[in-house]
Amino acid sequence: MISLTSPVETRAHGWPAWLKLGGLCLASTGLLLTDSPALHLAAAGTTLALYAAPGAVFLRAGLRALRVALPFVAVLLAWHLLTGDAARGVIITLRMVTLIALANLVTMTTGLSEMVDLVRRLTAPLRRMGLPTHLLETAIPLVIRFTPVLIARAERLAEAWRARSVRRPGWRLMLPLMLGALDDADHVGEALRARGGPLGTTARD
Numbered sequence: 001m002i003s004l005t006s007p008v009e010t011r012a013h014g015w016p017a018w019l020k021l022g023g024l025c026l027a028s029t030g031l032l033l034t035d036s037p038a039l040h041l042a043a044a045g046t047t048l049a050l051y052a053a054p055g056a057v058f059l060r061a062g063l064r065a066l067r068v069a070l071p072f073v074a075v076l077l078a079w080h081l082l083t084g085d086a087a088r089g090v091i092i093t094l095r096m097v098t099l100i101a102l103a104n105l106v107t108m109t110t111g112l113s114e115m116v117d118l119v120r121r122l123t124a125p126l127r128r129m130g131l132p133t134h135l136l137e138t139a140i141p142l143v144i145r146f147t148p149v150l151i152a153r154a155e156r157l158a159e160a161w162r163a164r165s166v167r168r169p170g171w172r173l174m175l176p177l178m179l180g181a182l183d184d185a186d187h188v189g190e191a192l193r194a195r196g197g198p199l200g201t202t203a204r205d
Helices: 017-032 037-052 056-082 086-108 112-122 124-128 133-164 170-194
Strands: none
Touching: 017 037, 017 086, 017 112, 037 056, 037 086, 056 086, 056 133, 112 124, 112 133, 124 133, 133 170
16 A cells, blocks of 8 residues: 545545455455456556546546556566566566555545554454554554655655756665655654554664
8 A cells, every 4th residue: 555545535435444445355366366468457447447537636646656666567577578478477567556556546545544443443353362453553554654755755865866966866765765764763653652652662673
């Protein structure tokens, strides 16, 4: 999941989180069990139609969030071209992009509080066994929240590099990106600790 909740209100915003996540699980299972190019193309087309249905603003926001998958698409296609299995590479790429897009669609139409409530209900049996499920309930929204933040930071670093150099930034952005992520984790850990949060210690460590 790579996006925050969309500011564009859609019908899916009113659907329960369990229904959307259940549909995502069924779609994921179905795509993983088939190697039919026609079915994967149909699934990708249907997913694109779901993005386009709420309007152009929602479509642009969704496609913008999916740009993070482009490097993986390029690597997968290049590898399968080199190994002489281009058809298989196309199927795997379509499957990956469709699944990422569907997961992103769920997060765009589901609030973090709904996600946390659903996780709390699903982990209730584990909680009765004495397991610390509160860690999971806190970690999931943090991951969903900070993934687009890290993506935006990487884009800003790339823009700053291009403004100062004609060379491609590439791996040179990894160190400042990692340092920024660690700094964010440190601040989040301090904030959680100040509020008595369950990740107050582990976030910093």
